Amino acid sequence: MASSLISRRFALSLQTNLWLSAPGCRYVSKAAPKTQLEYDYDGPSMKTSVPGPRSQALTKQLGEIQNNLPFKPEMDSVTLVRSTSSVTMRRAEGTTWWTWTTTACWMSTLRSRPSQLSTLVNRPALGILPPENFPDKLTESLLSVSPSGMTRVQTMACGSCSNENAYKAMFIWYRNKERGHNMPSDEDVSTCMINKAPGxxxxxxxxxxxxxxxxxxxxxxxxxxxAIHKLDVPSFDWPMAPFPRLQYPLEEFTRENAQEEARCLEETEDVIVKWRQKGNPVAGIVIEPIQAEGGDNHASPDFFKGLRNIARKHGCAFHVDEVQTGGGATGKYWAHEHWGMDDPADIVSFSKKLLTGGYYHKDELQADKPYRIFNTWMGDPSKNLLLAEVLNVIRRENLLEEVTRSGKALLNGLYDLQAQYPGILSRARGQGTFCAIDICDDATRNSILLKARDKGVLLGGCGDRSIRFRPALIFKEYHVHIFLNIFNDVLAEHK
Amino acid sequence: MASSLISRRFALSLQTNLWLSAPGCRYVSKAAPKTQLEYDYDGPSMKTSVPGPRSQALTKQLGEIQNNLPFKPEMDSVTLVRSTSSVTMRRAEGTTWWTWTTTACWMSTLRSRPSQLSTLVNRPALGILPPENFPDKLTESLLSVSPSGMTRVQTMACGSCSNENAYKAMFIWYRNKERGHNMPSDEDVSTCMINKAPGxxxxxxxxxxxxxxxxxxxxxxxxxxxAIHKLDVPSFDWPMAPFPRLQYPLEEFTRENAQEEARCLEETEDVIVKWRQKGNPVAGIVIEPIQAEGGDNHASPDFFKGLRNIARKHGCAFHVDEVQTGGGATGKYWAHEHWGMDDPADIVSFSKKLLTGGYYHKDELQADKPYRIFNTWMGDPSKNLLLAEVLNVIRRENLLEEVTRSGKALLNGLYDLQAQYPGILSRARGQGTFCAIDICDDATRNSILLKARDKGVLLGGCGDRSIRFRPALIFKEYHVHIFLNIFNDVLAEHK
Incomplete structure (x- = not known):
């Protein structure tokens, strides 16, 4: 393995790539800086085959307690590793990993130890007994990065809970709007107790x-x-509209993509009308700024502006789900900031990189009575503490600028590789380091993921045949070039 | 205020009640020990009126950020207090509180500082990248108190997520049972993507x-x-059966209660048949061992045994929701242990006192494929760490025995007060310290709750007109007597 030959401290020249002595086609990134750089090498470093014996034993041990299937297919060797102070890696049996699937890079920037241990070891009922420093911590953390037009935030324990409660807030808002007041009828009250309309x-x-x-x-x-997410679980008769299926690079297909987006907007409006006519009106619209799990599908600011207008026109609340995209990976705290709108949404939900779940909302989306949007914990104040620290580091180290720079280098590198391996790669796309590329077929994708893993780089898939890149916010441009070299090695083996 | 006259360290005689110098009818608990006791006084101690100025300012501050309505009606003065090392109390502006609504007494027993700070400041994706000590911590914490017949546990972020995923596990299990195998048809796969049956x-x-x-x-x-929980939120057409409405004390109404339970079991079985006939069969039955939020409604072990048999007979999974009852307050880790069954349930969900959400399940309720029961965080390993420490203290200090003893004293005291104030109190009931009593009407209940609060005791309501008692596990018998005296003062003002 190339990287195992490398000492921990190393003077690196990206131009000559002396440091990578492995055989095979050597990719030299066009975006690489022209000057010599000196820094600690912190790329991957493999100490065992994958999975290593310790990981296997731990995986087996956990399998006896609970379902360990999710991490079996490609990640079982890193399921049980300890995080280190160097947050871009994880270690198991001496191996140094790069986790490039850190949509979940929660502690990506936390380097200092919070002093407030009492917050870490207590679990208050935030809805009724929040700790004294809770408003301050909310102000220092979540409120310091509020989306445009939103000064209110409700924390929740995870992304799903955040969206569930955001939906409830939209339903409550919609029904009060329909009533013209917030006093439910006796029929509302009695029918809701047995799950029936109108309650x-x-x-x-x-x-x-x-x-x-x-x-x-x-x-x-x-x-x-x-399907794996939905199969066998009862559901609601709720409408689904088409998300634009764009061609990449976006700037080369402006006309085609605008047509596709217009088609989707038109169909969305048709669906809203249809569902109202069949007696199941749309109270809210929910959408991701970049469809992540579904395959890193992008849409233009114009599409989202059009959708926002359709929501207004039909009296639906507009909910932007930033659970995957929020937190800085696109080069802004919120992906919807790229739309350039003053009033982008009624609700913005978050989780993952924000360390706590929750949602921001406009004043009118606040529930009108206690206990309507509620649960016992309503989040966890210790996570606000951690988030405040993470945000400090993001600001101090200008990490959003770093992300923008690294993301540009990554996307340019992917374009180059795509030109070099047209039979394997296509549709490179991204915003910041929130990037993805399509692989010719699912089998090749899985083989590439495994080979990259064996070289110490943990990548993840999304959609039918995409690979998604989710590096931590502290990934610098030079990390990108280390990665592109490794990725090139992997691709060369598939040529 | 009586208690404000008392110095922190005080030689107390419960028999003479010298320590309480307030005027008014003085209740002397019959269960009080006959010997003199010497200990630190740690009852409530009021320093300001309620709410105090600091609490008001903080409540206002939080109200500008999010919905602060839930804690307004009766608790706004304690919403923002700092927890102390003495876990039975909370302090705001110098006031010492007793929180007797600690269904949520999560840190009720944690007194030592966990050394593993890295677990506290990291937030891993447990489903794919659990930390190395995760199986060990699960073994030390949740698995050390597994319900009978269950060796598997799935952690989740909160009680609602735990139940949502438990329901999903039951649906998946039921559909695979219907199919006779776990291979979904093409129609299953395609229809589930648009929320339709059979997928x-x-x-x-x-x-x-x-x-x-x-x-x-x-x-x-x-x-x-x-109704407040359900109003305006779309729901499913799912069946509801009657929960027994028993007469208390249970041992005095054996025959009447057995009849009531038989009626409820019969009707439950009718509902199962009816829902199957209308094409919406019951995949699972969910029930609390003591209905908590609904008014502390008890049922006998025979009722639950009968229900378990009905579930078996009709092929439904049996899910015992111990989110409120689990964790020791009934004198056992799980309230269902009082039923004395070897095979009490297929699924047992928990949260609150267990510090983490999650559910235990029998092997056959394990989902057959990855990502079917999944989310990013799937709980929080730091909470397992805290729980392990809490369980150590419970064992070391024999807290379950303490709870049984305190609970008996509390219930006997409530019986006495009920005899003394028959116009106000009725239906005293409880298991361990998980007790409740009914108040003549809702207005009187609210007045009693407020007056108790002003004396430093935070009680909560449940059902239409019940007061529920949820002291921490370290509440001793002598705390009960301090409480009964204060409660007696409050009641005397309502006579």
């Missing part, structure tokens, strides 16, 4: 083909990415 | 009138305690 009304959330919004039952009714 | 089948979960199982959309369809 439990026939209302729907419109979602998009290929979208992913979580796996609890309300969320699942809006998830349409893969 | 998203017409299956139901049977729940009980008065039950509470959470507030996400799947859970809500099984919650029938209060």
């Amino acid at each position: 439990c009304p026939d209302l729907s959330i419109l979602s998009f083909n290929g979208g992913f919004h979580g796996r609890t039952m309300g969320c699942l009714a809006t998830t349409h990415s893969k | 998203c089948p017409d299956l139901s979960i049977l729940s009980f009138n008065g039950g509470f199982h959470g507030r996400t959309m799947g859970c809500l369809a099984t919650t029938h305690s209060k």
Whole structure:
């Protein structure tokens, strides 16, 4: 393995690539800096075959306790590794990994130890007994990165809970709007107790083909990415609209893509009308700024502006699900900032990189009575503490600028590789480091994922045949070039 | 205020009640020990009126960020207090509180500082990248208190997520049983993507009138305690059966209660047959061992045994929801242990006192493929760490025995007060310290809750007109007597 030959501290020249002595085609990134760089080598370093013996033993041990199937197919060797202070890697039996699937890179930037241990070891009922520093911590953390037009935030325990409660907030808002006031009738009250309309009304959330919004039952009714998530679980009769299927690079297919987006907007409006006519009106529209789980599908700012207008026109709340895209990977805290709108949404939900689940909302989406949007924990204040620290590091180290720079290098590198391996790669796309590329077929994709893993780079798939890149925010441009070299090695083996 | 006259360290005689110098009728608990006791006084101690100025300022501050309505009605003065090392109390502006609503007494016993800070400041994707010590921590914590017949546990972020995923596990199990194998048809796969049967089948979960199982959309369809939880949220056409409405004390109404339970079992079976006939068969039955949110409604071990048999007979999974009852408050780790059954359930869900959400399940309820029961975080390993420490303290200090002893003293005290104030109190009931009593009407209940709060005791309501008692596990018998005296003062003001 190339990287195992490398000492921990190493003077690196990307131009000569002396440091990578492995055989095979050597890719030299065009975006590489022209000057010599000196830094600690912190690329992957393999100490065992994959999975190593310790990982196998731990995987077996966990398998006796719970379902260990999800991490078996390609990740079992890193399922049980300890995180280190160097947050771009994980170690098992001495191996140094790069986790490039860090949509979940929660602690990607936390380097200092929070002093407030009491917050870490307590679990208050936030809905009724939040700790004294809770408003301050919300202000330092989530509120310091509020989306445009939103000053209110509700924390929740995970992404699914966030979306479930966001949907509830939209239903409550819609019904109060229908009533013209917030006093339910006796019939509302009595029928809701037995799950019947009008108390439990026939209302729907419109979602998009290929979208992913979580796996609890309300969320699942809006998830349409893969059958494995939905199979055998009862669902709601809620409408699904087409998400644009664009051609990449976007700037080369402006006209075609605009047509495709216009078609999708038109169909969305038709669906809203149809569902209203059949007595199941759309209370809210939920959409990801980039469909992640569904295959890293992008749409233009114009598409989202059009959709926002359709929501307004038909009286539907507009919910932007930033559970995957939020937190900086696109080069902005929120992917929807790229749309350049003052009033982008009524609700923005988040989780993952934000370390806590929750959603921002406009004032009118606040539930009108206690206990309507509620649960016992409503998040976890220790995570706000961690998030505040993460945001400090992001600001201090200008990580959003780093992401923009690294993302550009990554996407350019993917374009180059795509030109070099046209039989394998296509449709390179991305915003910031939130990038993806399509592989010719599913079998080749899986083989590439395994080979990259064996070289210490953990990549993930999305959609039918895409590979998604989700590096941590502290991934620098030079990491990109290390990666592109390794990826090139992997691809060369498939040529 | 009586208690404000008392110094922190005080030689207390419960018999003479010298320590309480307030005027008014003085209740002397019959269960009080006959010997003199010497200990630190750690009852409530009020420093300000309620709510105090600091609490008001913080409540206002939080109200500008999010919905602060839930804690307004009766608890706004304690919403923002810091927890202390003495876990039975909370302090705001110098006031010492007793929180007697600690169904949520998560850190009720944690006194030592966990050394593993890395677990506390990291947030791994447990489903794919659990930390190396995760199996060990599960073994030390949750698995060390597994319900009978269950060796598998799946952690989740909160109680609602736990039940949502437990329902999904039951649906998946039921459909595979219907199929006779676990290979979905092409029609299953294609229809589930658009929320239609047979992929998203017409299956139901049977729940009980008065039950509470959470507030996400799947859970809500099984919650029938209060309209405020359900109003305006679309739901499923799922069956509801009657929960026995027993007379207390249980031992005085054996015959009447047995009849009531037989009626409920018969009706449950009728509902199962009816829902099967209308094409929406019951895949699972969910029930609380004591209906908590719905009003602390008890049922006998015979009732639950009968229900378990009905579930078996009709091929339904049997899910015992111990989110409120689990964790020791009934004098056993799990309330269902009081039934004395070897095979009490197929699924047992938990949260709150267990510090992490999740559910235990029998082997056959394990999903057959990866990503069917899954989310990104799937709980939080730091909470297992805390739970392991809590369980150590419970064992070391024999807290379950303490709870049994304190619970007996509490219930006997409530019986006495009920005899003393027959116009106000009725239906005292409980198991361990998981006790409740009914108040003559809702207005009197609310007045009692407020007056108790002003004396530093935070009680909570449940059902239409009950007060529920949920002290921490370290509440000792002498705490009970301090409480009964204060409660007696409150009641005397309502006579």
